[in-house]
Every structure is written in C-alpha cells, then in structure tokens.
Amino acid sequence: MEGGLIAFWILAALIVASAGVAVFARSIVNAAYALFFSLFMTAGIYALLHADFLAVTQVVIYVGGILVLLLFGILLTNRSLEELITSSRRPYWVGSAIAGGIMAVLFGILVSTSWPEQSAQQLPATTAPLGVLLLQKYVVAFEFSSLTLLGALIGASYLVRRKERD
Template sequence: MSNPTYTAIFYLFAAITVFSAAFVVFSRNVIYSAFSLLFTFFGIAALYVFLSADFIAVTQVVVYVGGILVLLLFGVMFTNNIMDTDLKTDVLHAIPGTFLFLGILAALLFTFYTTNGWMPSDTQLQGSVVERIGFETMSRYVLPFEMASILLLAALIGAAFLARYDNGGTNEH
C-alpha cells in the first residue's frame, strides 16, 4: 500500500547512506572520509524524516553536521604542517572486521525476520512532537535530564582542565 515514489526515494537515501558510510570506512584519505561522513549524516537525517521523526532529523543535522563534522574538518584542516604530512590512514584488521560485520548482519537479519511488528501503527500522535518531548523531559524524566546535564558539565570542566596550557609548573601570568 505504499507509494512507489516514496519507496524509491527511501532506497535512494538508504543507498547514499550505506555507500558514503562504506567510503568513510574504506577510504585511505582522512579528508575524503570526513566529507563522505557529511553525506552519511544527511542520509541518516533523511531516513529519520521518512520515519516521521522530524525532531530527531533536525537534531541529527544540527548536532552531527553542524557541530561534530565541522569540528572534525577544522581539526583535520588546521593540523600543523598539513602540507608536509601524508594524511592517509591504513585500513587495518580486515579479517576481524569482516567477522564482526557478518555477525552484526546475521543479528540484524535474525531480528528483521523474527519480528512481526514492522507495520506502521494506526494511532496518530496528537500535538507537536517537540511539545511532547519537552513535556516528558520536564515532568517524568526531569531527574535523568538533570543527571545528563551534570555529566556533560563535568565532561566540559574535565576537557577544559586537560586542554589548559601547561607552562612547566610555574604559575606566572
């Protein structure tokens, strides 16, 4: 009962996501891997849109593309002596990676073929998804939300402590 156009677009985004993710893993050039990671993140965001998870799709684009990928690209491009070094990575451990891939693929296929609940539900969510997430975060899940914020604050303080300039033990400023 699905529209063939939607199915074709879904498979197009799934193929873009899988092929760009494979290029990230198998590319020997770090910059090419980072740019193909961009297509992987956008493909995942498009798949979230197909799942009617608009909030998660926007969060995917803002956090991963807007934050992590840009940080990764700046880190790679602003590395000292970038023109003098060969930014190539070696694809190592192909045999254990292949076994891990086959095990995960077998687990996913087992889950796919033994689960009966893949059809969409007839019940529709009332109201905005963002409104519902905000309500649940500030009512039932306020303690985990605050614990996550304290954990992130501790990680930020730890990162600032580790990144501070160490001038050999003297306190001259």
C-alpha cells in the same frame, strides 16, 4: 510504489554508500566528509519517521557541531598532508569478517522475530509533546544530561590545555 517507500530507498542507499566511504576511505578527511553526508541523510530518515524535532536536532548537533569538532581534530593532529593521505589501517578482511558476522546475526534476528507492524497514522508535530516529556517525566535524566555535558566540556578543555613546562 508509494512516495515514502521511494524516498526511503533513495535515502537508505545514500546512507549506506556514504557510510561505506566513511569506513573504507584511505584519507581520513574524506571519511569525515562521507560521515557528514551519511548523518545528514539520516535526518531525512527521521523526517520519514515523523520525528520532525529529531531531524532538526540531528542536523544542528551532529552535522553542525560534532563534525566540525571532528574536522578540527583531524586538522590539528596531522603533521603533513602526506600523512593525511596515507593513513594506514589493518587488513580489510579482519574488520569485514567481524562486521559480516554481526550483520548475519542481526539479519537472522530480524527475519525470525515478528515485529509489531501497526503505524501509518499521521503524527502531529512532536516538538511540544517532546518538551512536555523532557520537563516532566524525564526531568531528572534531562538535568543530569546537562550536568554531564557541562562536565564533559570542562574536562575536555582541561585535557587540551597547554601544559606549563618548568
């Protein structure tokens, strides 16, 4: 086996295992840490796909930003450590059955479709062409996404403001 394939299987096993912990862990804090690990390994998958800029973006935004936010959310909304450990959930079999059905459908599509399979050539660094694409072809979407982000952040800080009780 070549190196890329070995790296892929190791990364994939780690991603699936830690995503499984994130889904089925009893403690929500453990789930958040498992999600952290899963997203971190996904950056490795991006690197395997020659998406260097995205790999770094994944680490900086997901792992450094969203997960810290998530942990703040967890720690701000738990009354006690006891509740944190015994977060209840619906019976396993409902979620597992639905997820299994969806997975079966996806696998069916995966096997029955013939996907394009050329690749294998080395890509140059993607950062410069991505920047050109974002600021020329997709500049409108880019600016709108920055406005969306601004609106979302202002909205979030408005939502969590301390309300004046009269």
